[in-house]
Amino acid sequence: MKLARKDLLGIQDLSVEEINLVLDTADSFIDVSTREIKKVPTLRGVTVVNLFYEPSTRTRTSFEIAAKRLSADTINIATSTSSVVKGETFIDTARNLEAMNPDIIVLRHSAAGSPHMLSRAVRQSVINAGDGAHEHPTQALLDMMTMREKKKRLAGLRVAIVGDIAHSRVARSNIYGLTKMGATVSVGGPITMMPRFIERLGVEVHYKLEDAIRNADIIMMLRVQLERQDTNLFPTLREYARYYCLNRKNIGAAKDDVLIMHPGPMNRGVEISPEVADGPYSVILEQVTNGVAVRMALLYLLSGGKS
Amino acid sequence: MTTLLRGGRVIDPSQKIDDVMDVLIEGNRIAATGRNLVEDAKGRKKDPGLTVIDVRGKLVVPGLIDIHTHLREPGYEYKETVESGCEAAVAGGFTSIACMPNTNPVNDNRSVTEFILRQAQKAGLATVYPIAAVSRGSEGKALTEFGDLKEAGAAGFSDDGRPVMHAGLMKRALEYAHSLDLPVVAHCEDWQLSKGGLMNEGLVSTELGMPGIPTISEDIMVMRDILIAEYVGTSVHICHVSSAGAVRILRQARERGVRVTAETAPQYLLLTDEALKGFDTSCKVNPPLRSAEDVAAVRAGLRDGTIEVIASDHAPHSAIEKEVEFEYAASGMVGLETSLGLSWKLVEEGVLTPSELIARMTVNAARVLRIPKGTLKKGADADVTVIDPKKTWTVDVRAFRSKSRNSPFNGWKLPVKAVLTIVGGEIKYSEL
Amino acid sequence: MKKRKVVMDSEGIERSLTRVAYQILERNKGVEDLVLVGIQKGGILLAERLGKKISRIEGVPVPAGKLDITLYRDDIMKSGRARQLGKTDIPFSLDGKKVVLVDDVLFTGRTIRAAMDALMDFGRPKQIQLAVLIDRGHRELPIRADFVGKNLPSSHSEAVLVRISKRKTSDSVTIEEAF
Numbered sequence: 001m002k003l004a005r006k007d008l009l010g011i012q013d014l015s016v017e018e019i020n021l022v023l024d025t026a027d028s029f030i031d032v033s034t035r036e037i038k039k040v041p042t043l044r045g046v047t048v049v050n051l052f053y054e055p056s057t058r059t060r061t062s063f064e065i066a067a068k069r070l071s072a073d074t075i076n077i078a079t080s081t082s083s084v085v086k087g088e089t090f091i092d093t094a095r096n097l098e099a100m101n102p103d104i105i106v107l108r109h110s111a112a113g114s115p116h117m118l119s120r121a122v123r124q125s126v127i128n129a130g131d132g133a134h135e136h137p138t139q140a141l142l143d144m145m146t147m148r149e150k151k152k153r154l155a156g157l158r159v160a161i162v163g164d165i166a167h168s169r170v171a172r173s174n175i176y177g178l179t180k181m182g183a184t185v186s187v188g189g190p191i192t193m194m195p196r197f198i199e200r201l202g203v204e205v206h207y208k209l210e211d212a213i214r215n216a217d218i219i220m221m222l223r224v225q226l227e228r229q230d231t232n233l234f235p236t237l238r239e240y241a242r243y244y245c246l247n248r249k250n251i252g253a254a255k256d257d258v259l260i261m262h263p264g265p266m267n268r269g270v271e272i273s274p275e276v277a278d279g280p281y282s283v284i285l286e287q288v289t290n291g292v293a294v295r296m297a298l299l300y301l302l303s304g305g306k307s
Numbered sequence: 308m309t310t311l312l313r314g315g316r317v318i319d320p321s322q323k324i325d326d327v328m329d330v331l332i333e334g335n336r337i338a339a340t341g342r343n344l345v346e347d348a349k350g351r352k353k354d355p356g357l358t359v360i361d362v363r364g365k366l367v368v369p370g371l372i373d374i375h376t377h378l379r380e381p382g383y384e385y386k387e388t389v390e391s392g393c394e395a396a397v398a399g400g401f402t403s404i405a406c407m408p409n410t411n412p413v414n415d416n417r418s419v420t421e422f423i424l425r426q427a428q429k430a431g432l433a434t435v436y437p438i439a440a441v442s443r444g445s446e447g448k449a450l451t452e453f454g455d456l457k458e459a460g461a462a463g464f465s466d467d468g469r470p471v472m473h474a475g476l477m478k479r480a481l482e483y484a485h486s487l488d489l490p491v492v493a494h495c496e497d498w499q500l501s502k503g504g505l506m507n508e509g510l511v512s513t514e515l516g517m518p519g520i521p522t523i524s525e526d527i528m529v530m531r532d533i534l535i536a537e538y539v540g541t542s543v544h545i546c547h548v549s550s551a552g553a554v555r556i557l558r559q560a561r562e563r564g565v566r567v568t569a570e571t572a573p574q575y576l577l578l579t580d581e582a583l584k585g586f587d588t589s590c591k592v593n594p595p596l597r598s599a600e601d602v603a604a605v606r607a608g609l610r611d612g613t614i615e616v617i618a619s620d621h622a623p624h625s626a627i628e629k630e631v632e633f634e635y636a637a638s639g640m641v642g643l644e645t646s647l648g649l650s651w652k653l654v655e656e657g658v659l660t661p662s663e664l665i666a667r668m669t670v671n672a673a674r675v676l677r678i679p680k681g682t683l684k685k686g687a688d689a690d691v692t693v694i695d696p697k698k699t700w701t702v703d704v705r706a707f708r709s710k711s712r713n714s715p716f717n718g719w720k721l722p723v724k725a726v727l728t729i730v731g732g733e734i735k736y737s738e739l
Numbered sequence: 740m741k742k743r744k745v746v747m748d749s750e751g752i753e754r755s756l757t758r759v760a761y762q763i764l765e766r767n768k769g770v771e772d773l774v775l776v777g778i779q780k781g782g783i784l785l786a787e788r789l790g791k792k793i794s795r796i797e798g799v800p801v802p803a804g805k806l807d808i809t810l811y812r813d814d815i816m817k818s819g820r821a822r823q824l825g826k827t828d829i830p831f832s833l834d835g836k837k838v839v840l841v842d843d844v845l846f847t848g849r850t851i852r853a854a855m856d857a858l859m860d861f862g863r864p865k866q867i868q869l870a871v872l873i874d875r876g877h878r879e880l881p882i883r884a885d886f887v888g889k890n891l892p893s894s895h896s897e898a899v900l901v902r903i904s905k906r907k908t909s910d911s912v913t914i915e916e917a918f
Contacts, residue, residue: 003821012514021823028824032810037860040810070810091630111632112505112517113586132634133516172516195513300810304821 003301007119007126010135011176019177023145025297026290032069033292043072043303047102050076052129053109058264059129059138062288063106066295075102090114094121104302107131125302133167138298139263140173142291144181146283147218149290150259155182160213160254162188162244163222163271164233166195170263171222175201188212189222189244192233209244216254220261221246221271237270247273251281259283308356308732309333311344315362315693319369320666321682330367332689335732340683360727360739362693368665369681370402370690370730372672373643375492375546375570375618378404378435380426381419382411387623387710389423393432395621395643395709397736400725402690403673403680404621404643405436407467408445415440415451417459424460432735434690436462436676438492441480445469450479457487462676465492467546468593468638470528472498478535485541490568490675492544495528495553496520496594505634507595511580517633520595526552533560533567542566544675547620549575549594551604558613568675570616573649574640574715575605582715588629588636589715592622610658615671617664619646623711641709645702647694648721655722661696693727693739700724746891747912752872752903755888756785759870760792762886767837770797772865774836778854779807779825781843784903785872789841804829806840811853833862839886843901845871848882873912875899 003018011019032040048067050060060076067074094117097105104125107115112132119126130136148154159178165171165187178185179202186204187194188211199205206212213219224240234240251258260272260282268274276282312330317340319325329344330337339347345359373396379387387395389406396404406423408414414423420437427435439461443449446469453464464484470493471477477493484491501524506512508519529545533556536543548554548571560567574592579599582590590596597605608614622639629636642649650668653659659667673681680690702719704712728736747755767773770793777786783805790803807825815821840854855867870886875893893899893914900913 025821025824028807028826031827035860036862040860041856042810042812042815087627089626089630090632090635091626109632111634112515113633116586117588117632131516133518135516166513167516169516172514196508196519197510197513200510201513300815301821304815 007115008137008298008302009115009119009126009128011137011140011173011180012135014177014180016180019141019144019181022141022294022297022301023148025301026141026145026293029293029296029300030290032296033289039069039071041071042300043067043070046072046104046303048072048074048104048106048299049097049102050074050106051097051108052076052078053080053107053114054130055080056108056130059108062291063129063295066292067299069292070296070299072299090117091121094118098122098124104299127298127302130169133169133172135173136169136263137173138291138295139170140177141298142287142294143174143220143261144177145290145294146261146287147259149286150283151217154178157183157217158186158215159183159218159220160186160188160216161220161222162209162212162246163224164193165189165198165222166193167225168222174220175203179203186212186216190234190240209246210250210253213246213251213254216258218259218261219246219251219254223263223265224267224270226267241270245269245271245273246276248275251276257281261287309338309358310729310732311357311359312362312367312691312693313345313359315365315367317367317683318662318665319683320662321369321670322684324683325662330683330691332691332729332732335689337683337685337687337689339685362727364697365726366661366694366696368692368694369669369683370728371400371647371668371692371725372403372676372681373401373619373621373646374405374616374672374676375572376404376406376621376643377409377623377639378406378423379623380410381422385710386625389426389435390430390432391708391710392621392623392643393427393430393435395641395707396433397728397730398708398725399644400647400692400694400728401433401643402692402728402730403434403436403678405438405462405676407438407465408440409467409469413440413445414438415443415445417452417455420456420459420461433730434680436678438463438465438467440464441466441471441491442476447471447473447476450476450483453483453487453489457489461489462678463490463492465494465546467492467494470494470496470498474531474535477532478539481536481539481541481543485539488677490542490544490677492546493528493532494546495525495532497524497527500524500527504595505591506583507580507597509580509598511583515583515586517583522550522552522597522601525550525594526556529553530556533557533565536567537565542568545569547572547575547594547618548605548608548614549597549601551601554604554608554613557608558611561613568616569614570618570675571605571609571614572618572620573642573646576602576609576653577649578715586633587715588631588633589640589713591633591636591638592620592640593638606653606658609653609667615667616675617646617650617667618672619643621709623709624713625711629713639713641707641711641714643709644707645714645716645719645721647725648700648723649716649719651721651723689729689732691729692725694723695726696723698724698726743913743915745911745913747889749907749910752888752910752912753907755872756788757792759886759888760789760796763789763839763868763870764793764796766868766885770799770801772836773801773839774831774833775801775803775839775841776806776829776858777803778840778842778850779805781901781903782841784905785843786841789870802831804831806854806857808850808853808857811857813849813853827857829861833858833864835863835865837866837868838864839868839870841870843872843903844899845869845874845884845887846877848878848880851882852880872901873899
């Protein structure tokens, strides 16, 4: 029982055992966050660098709280400019960081594969906090944790992921994780938002919202990137909302006890109607709570993973 | 000066020769090719200095030609210079290379062409054939002065990595170049389709979440340029073919008699988009590494002659361009020093015979550029490459003569090595 | 073959626990404000069993909780890998309580140090006492047990194995050469 790896770069290269280990460990960490003293001394002296090349208050805060509850020191580096603009290479940046001798680097980057490049360049553990449209492993882990908590299992669940699959790292990580864990995944959205050969990842593909969510135990609505309007992925937001907005009516195609998830932040009225977003089946806030626990689990498992 | 290459296996596809014999070089010309030329050589009294080089067990071929390289000078001398590029060329067995115009300033006028030729002359290694830009600044708007550039020494025209998106301009370029008997070399890519793309669009790009470059962005432009050439009644050369669709379109065009020629590069014969899975920027290249089906089709096209040339698309980049996030990394890989060894893998795998491979790296390339090279015929320029067919070696990018190290083939074991490169009768590189 | 010796059988363990139960009651003058907290994993069943004995003697139930000290260990970063976490379950307030920590073997004292730190994070006990089945010596910290089932002098090269199960009949304490 161990996470015998230096980094967490993606769900695609995790085994079922590793995913279970992270989820089980995260379950244990839920306790810590509900105590009066929400802090354990486990990672005293450990330095966690949150290196964010892309603004994300949510994910960064979650990692920061997770690290602090484990008594690690955190340093946040937010930079909107790529190293390229500054005239140094990404590897230069990585080596500078390495010289400061942190223990774990959490990287969020708009360019896919950046955490992989960083992990090759430095000795420290690297946690991918989202790389381009590639992976967002901690999000998928917290999603799976939430599903498991609510539905008591992952195997056999029907999970619908709806929206811009092509540009979604959350979709990819969840597809890799859920299919590994034995859930059935169906993806839904306009065909322009479906990446080529997506069906070869072992998912069902639907272009109608109702078909995608039929009999679903879980519906995960992805955020529509409003700036994508310009790329003709869909004609107008109005038309997108008309066919792909989850509302009280079309949700009837799913199971009665369906859970609604969203990686946030939501566009109410675009991909999700307010009454569904704030309704009884929404577990969006539980997702946030579990996010801290999953990140604590990963910081813990990766710290102990070094010899 | 007289040099006798004695007892090698001479492969000269231009004369359909594949036999053990001697090659006699007198001055800067091939004097003879045949058996037992020693006495003949000794008999030539006017030459006191006869050098006999024992090349038994080696292959003696016409000097290799690479019609697609980037020498980066002027403007990007930190990546490569004409001299360092030529050093890489002769170390890789190449005696003639053509260089693309995407320098800074762009090679779109006589002075840049002359500058490149002057630098090549100073280096005194391989023969350099500058390809000039089709349009001023390679901006795709106004034609360059083809005639003046030809007089200055330009060997052809291309906007290379900045494809001529304007079909009307391409038509004019093909017409005008035709009247000057110079080739137009087309990098086929529809920018509207490839825009933002970082790798081949397919299962792997879907897995990696990277924006894809669809094969149709290549296919459509190959088709367009073939149709224009066919209509105008001229020839066109298609660069670095990478897709199955392009091969199919080329094959059909040739069957109906269009004068189209095509090249591919070792990376499109040996690597697939699977190589991108570690996000290694040295694998970022344009056109992108394609799927296994595409690679199989390109190999088949190379084998049946639809693609008659192998070029390296030698594209040096420094750490500044490559040690960055994949998205921001520049496209391209160096190839001059690995091209022969990599291409020979196709011989090992039975895709090509040695003679077929050498044809694609010599006489066929010369034909595309319409240059009097790539042959060991009597009287030809004495450009000769000697290859050791048993010399396996391991690619070590740190040992490259090129200034740049951006090769995904670092650590690869290659089956053959050029061990002697003779340009104009002079030894420019030797491991013998 | 490793040398192995049984030093306590199930009856011996039972007798020791009974004695310790009485000692706890005597020392605390009854069960008022008394709670037991077993340390994962070896102390859990022992704490339960002590609790039952005390309840039987006094006729009043004594709360028993579970404490996992993994997150408080001082060797997390040195152990080479993260340990699996156990369950902490203390379903009662510790404020003002007399807490008896229960563990199977007292050795270096480091586990008890971690346990005391952990307890402090859960509340402010009035007192912390320590009950162990075996005290094998070799303390590395200034910690001693208030209640000891058996003192068992051992060498560093020996391992002390305590087996406690729901079915009491197979309970045992053995000592064996570890290498």
